[in-house]
Amino acid sequence: MLRRLLLASAFAIFAMPAAPVLAADDNTVEVLHWWTSGGEAAALNVLKKDLEAKGVTWQDMPVAGGGGEQAMTVLRARVTAGNAPTAVQMLGYDIQDWAKLGVVADLSEVANKEGWDKVVPEPLQKFAKYDGKWIAAPVNIHSPNWIWANKAILDKLGIKQPTNWDELIAALDKIKAAGYVALAVGGQPWQETEIFDNVVLSTGGPEFYTKALIELDPAALGSDTMKTVFDRLIKLKSYMDPNAAGREWNLATAMVITEKAGMQIMGDWAKGEFINAKKAEGKDFVCFRFPGTQGSVIFNADQFVMFKVSEARHAAQLQMASAIMAPAFQTSFNVVKGSVPARTDVADTAFDDCGKESMKEIVAAVPKGAMVGSFTHGHAAPAAVKQAGYDVVAAVFTGQYDSAQAVKELVKAVAAAKEEADRKPLSRTAGEGG
Ligand code: GAL
DSSP: OHHHHHHHHHHTTOOOOOOOOOOSOTTEEEEEEOOOSHHHHHHHHHHHHHHHHTTOEEEEEEOOOGGGHHHHHHHHHHHHTTOOOSEEEEOHHHHHHHHHTTOBOOOHHHHHHHTHHHHSOHHHHHHHEETTEEOEEEOOBBOOOEEEEEHHHHHHTTOOOOOSHHHHHHHHHHHHHTTSEEEOOOBSHHHHHHHHHHHHHHHHHHHHHIIIIISOOHHHHTSHHHHHHHHHHHHHHTTSOTTOBTOOHHHHHHHHHTTSEEEEEOOTHHHHHHHHTTOOBTTTEEEEEOTTOTTOEEEBOOEEEEBOOOHHHHHHHHHHHHHHHOHHHHHHHHHHHSOBOSSTTSOSTTSOHHHHHHHHHHHHHHHHTOEEEOTTTTSSSOHHHHHHHHHHHHHHHTTSSOHHHHHHHHHHHHHHHHHHHHHSTTTTTTSOOO
16 A cells, blocks of 8 residues: 555656557566766676677667766656666665665575675665665766866876865866866756765765765754855856856866866766776876865765566566676776776776775775765765755855855755655656655
8 A cells, every 4th residue: 555655656747658669578678777978888888798798688778868867757757657667777765765666676586696795885785775685786886076187287287186175276276377177067956966065075074974965964954064065166166167057077077088177076987988088097187086085985876776577577687687796797897987896806906096096995984984875866865855955056056045045045955855755755856846
């Protein structure tokens, strides 16, 4: 009964789209994902080829839009129409919320046989398991607290890697004064909120980040530290170019690659774009942790969730889950994607310096409570809360709120969204209002 109620409330507002025709072959997996940029597509191809070599046919269902909001809208429409894809790229709380509805497949058979429990970091298991069962196969660990910089620009201007806020500002001032775009930003709410996450971690440290963005503590959200965070966002805004509005994240990366912009604050999927453009770390570009966040890791792990389909098709789902978790695949995929393996028993030899650093930091950060879920990418709070955060941060970037008002609005918006998320799982995953 509860499940029926949840399903009804989650799906009530959707129109029924025409159901696409699926291939009849039981060995086909239809994969819904948002990996459409150059670097993302190259990584996806590694997965596709791996599966095809194992006799699994790939049916592609790409939905463009960095961060995956549009993909989640399409997913809801498909499930509402009774035509769920076989496998879906998904993040954080969305995975748990779909599991609550009872529509996702159980992968425990293969997970237990292969001992995923022992190798997948605990913070990822929290999202990959529901009710004691494995319901998702994690393909990577991405980390959003990085800066990607054009090495030629840094060298020309004699800029050393900034390690704190003041040094970052001094570096950005120099780049701006030399006539470059100092900070390449895509003016979309999720990209702006990713900068916010970084500034929260840098300004308040992992404990403050956890209190404010994971525990959603009103005192932390309404604190002077949070006001400083918004002041800093307003400062960073002054280094953006006037054409940022609506720009996709990979086009912002391209500005750094082509020496138009000095730096981009972005998750390490940006590295996939550099690699795809044949640029090398340490030679053409450098990566460093967002100043003030060294030793801490914001994580964002892509996982594949399988939806309940016919028994005949379940075998292909298990095969895909097993292929994703294979150690050799985790290496070959993640060196292209810019991320690191979702299991801790994979050697770091094939990875560049940023990858190696990331792998070490993850192992060290977990026991210290310094590996924190990405707020922007749904690993800190459910979708409704995340969207509420996007709205406040976007209003700061458009100049609608100053820092004092932003703090007040954040406390209010998060409280309302939290209540909504408890009452209505998956609300606002499809971009609809409260
Ligand atoms: C994230 C996803 C990454 C990445 C990025 C940009 O949500 O986890 O894999 O590619 O979006 O599309």
